[in-house]
Amino acid sequence: MAELKEKKYDSSAIQVLEGLEAVRKRPGMYIGSTSSRGLHHLVWEIVDNAIDEALAGYCSHIEVIIGKENTITVKDDGRGIPVDIHPKTGKSTVETVYTVLHAGGKFGGGGYKVSGGLHGVGASVVNALSKWLEVKVYKNGKVYYQKYSNGGHPEGELEVIDECSMDRTGTSVRFKPDDTIFEETTIFDYDVLRTRLRELAFLNKGLRISLYDDREEDKKDSFHYEGGIKEYVEMLNKNKNPIHNTIIYGTGEEKDISVEVALQYNESYNSSIYSFVNNITTPEGGTHEDGVRRALTRILNKYASNNGFIKGNEASLNGDDVREGLTMIISIKHPNPQFEGQTKTKLGNSEVRGISDRIFSSSFDRFLMENPDEAKIIVEKAMTASRARVAAKKARELTRRKGDLDITNFYGKLSDCKSKDASESEIFLVEGDSAGGSAIKGRNSMTQAILPLRGKILNVEKARLDRALSNEEIRTIITAFGTGIGEEFDLSKLRYDKIIIMTDADVDGSHIRVLLLTLFYRFFRPLVEAGHVYAAQPPLFVIKHGKNIKYVLNEEERDEYLKTLSPNTKYDIMRMKGLGEMDAEELNETTMDIEKRVLRQITVDDTMLADEIFSNLMGEEVEPRRTFIEENAVFAENLDI
Numbered sequence: 001m002a003e004l005k006e007k008k009y010d011s012s013a014i015q016v017l018e019g020l021e022a023v024r025k026r027p028g029m030y031i032g033s034t035s036s037r038g039l040h041h042l043v044w045e046i047v048d049n050a051i052d053e054a055l056a057g058y059c060s061h062i063e064v065i066i067g068k069e070n071t072i073t074v075k076d077d078g079r080g081i082p083v084d085i086h087p088k089t090g091k092s093t094v095e096t097v098y099t100v101l102h103a104g105g106k107f108g109g110g111g112y113k114v115s116g117g118l119h120g121v122g123a124s125v126v127n128a129l130s131k132w133l134e135v136k137v138y139k140n141g142k143v144y145y146q147k148y149s150n151g152g153h154p155e156g157e158l159e160v161i162d163e164c165s166m167d168r169t170g171t172s173v174r175f176k177p178d179d180t181i182f183e184e185t186t187i188f189d190y191d192v193l194r195t196r197l198r199e200l201a202f203l204n205k206g207l208r209i210s211l212y213d214d215r216e217e218d219k220k221d222s223f224h225y226e227g228g229i230k231e232y233v234e235m236l237n238k239n240k241n242p243i244h245n246t247i248i249y250g251t252g253e254e255k256d257i258s259v260e261v262a263l264q265y266n267e268s269y270n271s272s273i274y275s276f277v278n279n280i281t282t283p284e285g286g287t288h289e290d291g292v293r294r295a296l297t298r299i300l301n302k303y304a305s306n307n308g309f310i311k312g313n314e315a316s317l318n319g320d321d322v323r324e325g326l327t328m329i330i331s332i333k334h335p336n337p338q339f340e341g342q343t344k345t346k347l348g349n350s351e352v353r354g355i356s357d358r359i360f361s362s363s364f365d366r367f368l369m370e371n372p373d374e375a376k377i378i379v380e381k382a383m384t385a386s387r388a389r390v391a392a393k394k395a396r397e398l399t400r401r402k403g404d405l406d407i408t409n410f411y412g413k414l415s416d417c418k419s420k421d422a423s424e425s426e427i428f429l430v431e432g433d434s435a436g437g438s439a440i441k442g443r444n445s446m447t448q449a450i451l452p453l454r455g456k457i458l459n460v461e462k463a464r465l466d467r468a469l470s471n472e473e474i475r476t477i478i479t480a481f482g483t484g485i486g487e488e489f490d491l492s493k494l495r496y497d498k499i500i501i502m503t504d505a506d507v508d509g510s511h512i513r514v515l516l517l518t519l520f521y522r523f524f525r526p527l528v529e530a531g532h533v534y535a536a537q538p539p540l541f542v543i544k545h546g547k548n549i550k551y552v553l554n555e556e557e558r559d560e561y562l563k564t565l566s567p568n569t570k571y572d573i574m575r576m577k578g579l580g581e582m583d584a585e586e587l588n589e590t591t592m593d594i595e596k597r598v599l600r601q602i603t604v605d606d607t608m609l610a611d612e613i614f615s616n617l618m619g620e621e622v623e624p625r626r627t628f629i630e631e632n633a634v635f636a637e638n639l640d641i
């Protein structure tokens with residue numbers, strides 16, 4: 001009997017090491033990547049366990065500390081991980097949680113794991129990818145301690161190292177990521193941690209989450225929201241001019257599924273809807289979002305027609321109408337979520353549609369009844385949107401008809417490429433006629449189309465679709481892309497694989513670039529999301545020595561190049577003022593030739609941040625826009641250009 005037990009323990013110990021070794025072999029499979037994103041994922045795995053303890057009702061404060069040497073400490077004041085022997089592994093539960101793969105899910109028994117990062121793989125994965133990890137548990141008036149090193153190997157058993165008062169309970173974990181795994185970087189980004197921890201505090205009302213950065217003096221934040229997602233909506237709408245005071249809020253529970261919705265309308269024409277399942281963002285939406293959207297349209301239509309807002313033969317409100325200027329957060333907690341879609345971020349559980357519809361519609365209905373003044377403001381905003389939509393449709397039809405007449409005008413502008421194969425074709429949107437002229441001469445006419453932009457591009461942050469369609473430059477761009485716009489948008493009709501913005505490296509150039517990006521982000525977002533949008537990078541300096549001409553992109557490259565020259569080389573450096581300074585051949589060499597150029601792909605990783613940037617930069621307020629255009633580097637950083 002004893003022998004059998006011994007054997008069992010041995011084999012499970014070997015399995016443990018093999019499990020953690022597998023994580024070290026293919027870290028990407030467990031944490032997505034070993035880039036900065038993967039590094040931060042380690043923190044989320046540990047924080048998620050603390051959040052679970054909070055959701056179970058036992059933890060009210062979570063602290064995260066970035067240590068001087070880029071270690072991370074996470075503490076909670078929950079019950080503390082159990083220290084007794086785990087029946088399935090023969091080791092303490094603490095050691096089980098930290099060394100057995102998927103311990104969180106597998107050993108959970110009873111209570112379910114509701115939070116969990118995108119991967120939700122558990123604490124043992126963090127241990128496997130750390131140089132060392134220490135865990136302290138405060139429980140039973142004692143402080144328990146265990147340390148692991150070199151990817152999860154216990155240095156000893158779980159032991160009692162100190163005493164504490166009987167009412168002190170909780171778990172504290174400190175770890176140092178393994179720099180042989182995270183080769184790119186092991187430096188934690190305060191703002192990345194801050195943004196997500198704040199979000200977790202919004203999503204879990206009443207929970208306090210604090211962040212400290214020991215690498216710098218006095219760098220700390222503490223987040224605690226009694227109003228939860230209501231306060232989240234308030235923050236998101238702060239710079240967007242809300243059109244009514246109350247933040248509408250609905251909550252309820254059905255069949256172990258809890259639903260929370262908060263919303264408020266602002267002056268803008270965009271909608272910002274963010275949904276979450278078990279604290280995980282669901283950018284592709286899903287049944288929870290469907291249910292709430294459906295209810296929003298139905299309830300507003302009912303209210304509008306019962307109260308005489310929809311006149312005569314006027315059209316009823318559609319989804320786009322009721323979402324104009326809407327900021328909304330939907331947060332549900334589900335014991336068994338099923339994720340679907342390309343990136344597995346779309347909720348699939350069909351029962352959730354009806355549940356979220358019922359819970360939201362009853363509170364929204366009541367709000368409209370009880371607040372007629374605010375209801376009127378909201379319904380009238382949607383009615384205006386509806387009328388504008390009808391007008392936009394007419395404008396589009398007009399564009400199409402006028403388009404026939406305009407076609408010579410259009411083709412006069414676009415120098416199309418010969419190839420009709422979209423996968424090899426690209427279009428350069430070029431600032432100004434003179435650069436446009438050089439680009440036409442310098443291009444590869446087989447695959448490269450040139451569209452010079454002469455007129456001003458409308459700032460669509462301040463315009464509805466119908467006005468955007470009346471702007472000639474925008475109409476030309478839409479015609480060239482071939483995709484259509486608004487309700488008619490069809491990505492499969494895109495005529496070019498790459499849309500390349502080519503502007504000067506000066507203030508005017510960045511202004512035009514931002515206007516174009518705003519247009520793409522607001523009206524052609526799938527283009528950006530599918531990675532079709534790029535910025536060309538014309539050189540900033542030209543270095544001439546003897547017969548040699550060298551173009552470089554930035555100061556860094558310039559200095560690098562100068563170092564390679566022998567000390568007695570007599571050379572000239574010129575700052576390039578604009579695309580127009582280069583002749584066709586130079587432009588081709590430096591900026592357009594597929595073999596030699598450097599393009600920046602425009603990606604929008606974080607839609608919430610992008611939305612904030614675009615609305616702050618391109619909205620009504622002049623000051624933030626001016627500051628931005630002057631310090632345009634911020635844009636590159638935040639938008640991950």
Ligand code: 28F
Pocket residue numbers: 046047049050053074075076078079080081082093097103104107108171172173
């Ligand atoms: C710093 C990170 O990891 N906090 C945690 C608990 C509390 C329990 C627990 C955790 C039970 C069977 C797995 C305590 N008492 N913070 C944390 N706090 N895990 S992790 O249980 C672990 C599961 O196997 C806990 C009673 N039940 C649960």
